[in-house]
Amino acid sequence: MPAAIVMAQRNPNDDRTHLDAEQILELVERGRRHKRYDEYIDHIAECAVCRETYKQLLLAESAGRAARRQRTVIALRFLLPAAAAAMLILFFGARALLSSGSETAGLREMNGVWYEGATRLPDWALAAATQFERPPAPTRDASAETPRAVRLIRPNPANAAVESLTPDFQWEPVPDAVRYRVRLERADGSHALNLKVDGERATLPEDERLEAGVSYRLTIEALAAEELAGDGLKTVYEFRTLTPDEQQQLRWARENRMQAPRACAVIFYRLGFYADALETLDEMPNEPIVQQWREIIQSSITSATVE
């Protein structure tokens, strides 16, 4: 055999020319981490006797590793389904314990009381939550929006309603405008008043307050230096005020929007608080129904105010 010729002449029984079997075993156990790896492996590369021992010890070691790995896999094969089954039982068991009644689309009923998640829903909130599954048709194509001459900043122009009965109106400055004229009237035209203007802000006259549950029309006119009242750029916003019940619903929805997002999103929508409705939808998983609601509310924002 060539190796026997080319390598150092070794007597197989002369143990002085070979590694100790335990040294080889140590190499098998530690591999490249062995501090004398290079020295030992160089010897093994040339010594057929030590190499044969090394190979057999390696073979046993790798068989052991493979067996242990297989054992782990087998154990996992049984344990994982068992664990999954236990989790399912636990999950459904807990739900069954919590619920003795019916359940639908994120809502559950227990002893005649409806919940969204863990939040108890008042009747009006339940109706809203139920409506979440049946969104209305969009009111207007969002692309039809026209730019406004005067852009309202406050109250939020995305909303179709104002919370306060003594609102403070604020808008972005209009180029060339030296003064503004702001007029507020009931949508039915029965009552009108001029607001007190200070720069780009307007407030109700003292001792005046809006009537709850009424629609109003706000007209802001930006006048250039030579322009007379009525000749300037006009923008009209429409909004309505909330009734006391609606005020209560709004407060409830703002408090529970994270716990009962379905009900709250619809309540905000119904009240005309579209910005709040969108914020609530943004916290929910992006499911088709949520996307549908987002489109509806976007279209409502553009149609909420008209010029």
Added chain:
Amino acid sequence: MRLEYNLLGATALQDDRGNMNVLAQRARTGESQAMEALLTECRTRLQRYFAARARNTDDCEDLIQEVLLRVANALPRTELNAPFDHWLYRIAANCLTSYYSRVYRQREMAFTQLSDPESVANLQQDSFEASLVSRIAEEQAQAALREVVQAVCSDAERRVIWMHAQHETIESIAQMLQMKPATVRSHLMRGRAKVLAYLIQYRREWLGGAEAIQAAIEALERDGGESLSEAERRALSDPKPNQTDLRRAALKLAKYLYP
């Protein structure tokens, strides 16, 4: 580690391993006391080996008994071709492999799982180095070849080349060096190219001289193998310090240099 064997009346402390070999020789001739002492020493070693590998102490003890039984039965009729401790551990490893396969109900494993069996199979043909070694009959020339390998190859290439020259398979080398078979193959090819390039450049006479190289080129062309590029031809006729082309050419010619 040194042990004292009072049982045999040997009062002098002897080297542990040497003592085992002596005991084994005496046990082979039928000395029962020597066999008993040998098995006692074997038990200590086997205990260490199996304790960390068997599932429990019962299995460990069974394995020890099995190995000791095999040693006691086989030793009197076996001509040892390795030191006794190697022989012992080979038996132990063998028993352990069977144990794993039995206990875990697993079929015997291949030495390694090859990622590219075909390419490895090609490489398992006769080793060029083995062929070269067998042709260089003089001991002096063999030592010179050894020096060449030592000088031009990296550690990994050198180890792979020597093992392959001794008819170790690629997968076996991969297992021993803890490499992937493909990596072993790369080392082998790279090392082989380096050695051949060196021989072509500095030791042409070992390969049969310029005529043999020319004959190898013609044989390559006749066989329709991957032909030599112009740069490779130039490198063969006029080797430069940069051996890239020469190595490539050497690899293409390898099997024709020693048909």
